[in-house]
Each structure stands twice: as structure tokens, then as C-alpha cells.
Amino acid sequence: MTQFTTELLNFLAQKQDIDEFFRTSLETAMNDLLQAELSAFLGYEPYDKVGYNSGNSRNGSYSRQFETKYGTVQLSIPRDRNGNFSPALLPAYGRRDDHLEVDGYQ
Incomplete structure (x- = not known):
């Protein structure tokens, strides 16, 4: 198993908020991507x-x-x-992420 799946299983076993798990994982991934992009x-x-x-x-x-679907993430923009x-x-x-914007012209 990967580290991600192991952490996910631990989160689920402890009955913690799954959105918080995805928020922290997203924060880490986005910061890593920004460093790689630079x-x-x-x-x-x-x-x-x-x-x-x-x-x-x-x-x-x-x-x-x-702001994302899973909550606010802290980014370090290089x-x-x-x-x-x-x-x-x-x-x-x-x-904020595009999914948070509501289209008023539906």
C-alpha cells in the first residue's frame, strides 16, 4: 500500500473527519506541485x-x-x-477553487 492509502485507512479507523484528511493531503500536494513547478x-x-x-x-x-471544496489550505507560493x-x-x-462559485444564470 502507498502512504496515502495507509493514512486514509488510519483516518477511517479512527473515525476522523474525512474532509480534513483530504484537505491536509491536498495542501501537501499543492505545495509540492508549486515547488516542482518552480x-x-x-x-x-x-x-x-x-x-x-x-x-x-x-x-x-x-x-x-x-479555499477548496475540503476547506481552506495554506499555500507557500515560491x-x-x-x-x-x-x-x-x-x-x-x-x-478560491472554481467549484465554489455559483452560476447565477442557470
Whole structure:
């Protein structure tokens, strides 16, 4: 079994809120994807020698709350030194998932 399924089974066995399990799993996955996206953008992994004197590098992160179906997740949005990185995972200035928006013109 994978770590995800093991944790899910533990959550179910302890009769905890399943939405909280999915929220924390989603938060971890989204933060990992944001870091991977920055690595792909820069063309090297953190602490890789290829990145030295490359002209652009990691420059910390800022936090953002993002509302999802399972609750609010805390995201750490990475930055690059030149300010060119814009994550494709999230819309610019987006604070909530599309599923939360109600279409008033049904």
C-alpha cells in the first residue's frame, strides 16, 4: 500500500473527519506541485550546482490561503529572483477553487 492509502485507512479507523484528511493531503500536494513547478521553470532543483550564477534563482515564498471544496489550505507560493515566475496551478490573485462559485444564470 502507498502512504496515502495507509493514512486514509488510519483516518477511517479512527473515525476522523474525512474532509480534513483530504484537505491536509491536498495542501501537501499543492505545495509540492508549486515547488516542482518552480524547479521546472528555473531548470534546476534546489541546491543544484547548475543553478549557481544562472541569472535567476529561488527567492523565498509568500503565503496565501486558498479555499477548496475540503476547506481552506495554506499555500507557500515560491518566488524567483527576477520576478518572472507565475504558477500555472493557481489563477493570478485567485483565492478560491472554481467549484465554489455559483452560476447565477442557470
